Amino acid sequence: MTNGNAATGLRDLNAGIPGADQIKGAVSAVYDDVASWSRTGDFWNWGMHCPELLNELTDICPNFNAGVSDGFSEQLYFQTLRGLPYSKNEFRSLNVLEVGCGMGEGLNFLSRLVDPARAVGLDLSGAAIRRANALLARGDRLTYVEGDAERLPFSDGEFDLVINVESSHNYPDVERFFGEVVRVLKPGGHFSIIDVYDSRSYARFGALQQEVGELTWIHERDVTENVKSSIRQRMAPGSFFRKEYARKQMPIRARIIGGLGGAHYAGADFIGHRDALSRVLELARVRPKFVGQYESYRHHLARRA
Ligand SMILES: C[S@@+](CC[C@H](N)C(=O)[O-])C[C@H]1O[C@@H](n2cnc3c(N)ncnc32)[C@H](O)[C@@H]1O
Incomplete structure (x- = not known):
């Protein structure tokens, strides 16, 4: 089983955050395990259902899920493109990064839908990344790399768009992740994040929105009901x-x-x-509840100065 900590030398990185190593070790072990029994075509998110979004998606790509999925996870990924100022042609020249891409299905879907110049998916789970590269990668246009959201293995200003889907709630240091997003984005690039929050994590997110001066928040949607x-x-x-x-x-x-x-x-x-x-x-108190007291699910979009 791949241990993300060993692979990326996270011990130093997380020295200031109690339990960060353990959290990342557990997360990568759990998702390595999930990758071993997931089926081709599986997404790892809760999906969303929005009739308008579905109509729009179906207009662009009729029968986009072709009976091989219920289409909800694709809608969640499509939501990450909402509010972006790019035309169809402009999308074709973009470098796109997804942080926390799981088995890579979402990025594969988006990359076929809008055809960016280069799409890279990154995840802490080595097993998920191996599956994604074996089944979905397409030359230089779509690749997947193992790595940590808090230490992105990319150069400054390498990407026009960073997306993040139902993943950041796992990160011990979201502030560090935001710093990395700012670093790898080109000036004028965009950051699209959609995730589930409890009251504490949403307050932390709000504080980060104020603190990270390089990001201007330009679009927000509460998709809890969807x-x-x-x-x-x-x-x-x-x-x-x-x-x-x-x-x-x-x-x-x-x-x-x-x-x-x-x-x-x-x-x-x-x-x-x-x-x-x-x-x-x-x-029987055999285990605690599987997820925390989550309250809302939200999409936010920011532009980098
Ligand atoms: C709920 S899954 C979502 C996967 C994918 N975005 C999707 O919607 O299908 C959360 C993902 O975040 C990844 N993850 C958690 N912590 C991470 C970290 N520190 N760095 C990179 N990926 C991480 C997990 O390995 C997992 O694949």
Whole structure:
């Protein structure tokens, strides 16, 4: 199993943040494990459902999910492009970085949709990155690298656009991540971040918005209800998500963690959904709740000075 800490020498980097090494070691181990049983085409996010966004996406690319997904995760990725000032032609000259790309499906989807000059996905999970490179990479146009959001292995000003999807809530030092985003962005480049927040992490995000003077925040959307709609539909009996989950060849421990029908992986706690297994486990105090007390899911877009 790949250990992101060993690969990137994070011990020094996180010296000031108690437990940062352990958090990153656990995160990379968990996602390495998830990569070992994920199926081709899997995204690792809760998705969102927004009829207007879906119509727009379908206009650009009819039948974009072609029956191989429920389309909610693609909508979440499409949302990251909202508010960007680029025309279709301008997209073609951009260098795009996704930090926390998981198995790379989202970046693969966006790169086919808007065809940027170069798209790079980075993730702490070495197993996810190996899968992405083996299955999705396309020459220099789409590549994936193992690395840490808080120490991006790229030169100053290398990218026009950095996106970040349902990942930053894992980072022990989000401030450091923002600093790295500013560093790797060209002047005038954009940073698009969409994630889930509890009251504490959102207050921290707000403070960072004030503190990081190089970023001007130009677009914001609360997509909480859209994300909840996706989760509700995924949790419905007979949904595409539930059928796919049943077909996965997962070790039993992963099924227990994921809950009946994949409830925890799909973000069921966010809509207050508890299946029978999670109730029993909670009563028996076998493990704490899978996710924290998340309150909102939001998209923010900034322009670098
Ligand atoms: C919920 S998944 C989202 C993956 C992908 N964006 C998607 O939507 O399918 C969170 C991802 O963040 C990655 N991650 C967590 N901490 C990270 C860090 N410090 N640096 C880079 N990636 C990290 C995890 O390995 C995982 O792939």
